[in-house]
Amino acid sequence: MEPIGIIHSPFADIENMPIQPKGAAHVEGTVHFRESYVEGLKDLEGFSHIYLIYIFHKAERIRLTVTPFMDSTERGVFATRSPLRPNHIGLSIVQLVKIENGMLTVKGIDVLDETPLLDIKPYIRNFDSVEDSLSGWMAASKDEVAKKRSDGRFK
């Protein structure tokens, strides 16, 4: 696997970041696509939201249980979005603002500056909207998520 681009954000350090796009709704970032892949972006501009699949490049360890920012109890890492998961793969849904010359401007970015991008997929309502989901231990309100910030625990 090799990066198809690099994500740029205002977050240079893993501490004090929003912990999810919902906590970063107005934060803009850019995705710089590798020139050889720009052709693959055709038609993407019609989608309002996209998935970014990327590497948590500052995660240096793997832990099978973690204490999430939203919680005070150890949880299995696959029941969280922690970077310390095996393979260190991250997933965020962001708003697509524009595409110009192989550069995407996105809104609601919650990743570190210089994050290597592995894939982009369109958010397709017919495939991706989930009705009546249950979110297990994660009972926090949107307001609470928006206020939470990271610390250094997931380096």
Added chain:
Amino acid sequence: MEPIGIIHSPFADIENMPIQPKGAAHVEGTVHFRESYVEGLKDLEGFSHIYLIYIFHKAERIRLTVTPFMDSTERGVFATRSPLRPNHIGLSIVQLVKIENGMLTVKGIDVLDETPLLDIKPYIRNFDSVEDSLSGWMAASKDEVAKKRSDGRFK
């Protein structure tokens, strides 16, 4: 990157599969987790839906433009869910039925049997639900997606 488990489904061949989980709502599959990672599944059972991130292991080529099953026009591969994308990463949202001894039973599976799993993430409504999204060229109804089947074009 190495698989954290293997996905089993009734689909042995890339032809005549449902093209998305919405077309496979009642299809059950299982995820067999690597024993060394089973501890990381703790607390996942409280979530009704999960993301599977996996490798399109039968995709042998990369194409930057493709003609999707839902369409008759060539689209940029990143504006589609085609397997022929760089890095060959797949993403599906499935319903979590149960977890027993490191084996997950899931519903709504749309991947090939023996698919290597890279990551599982909980679907968290507060992070992942998108209101008022626009789905670009993809204007098909849920009914239409449910009826569509794959053919051999994405081998």
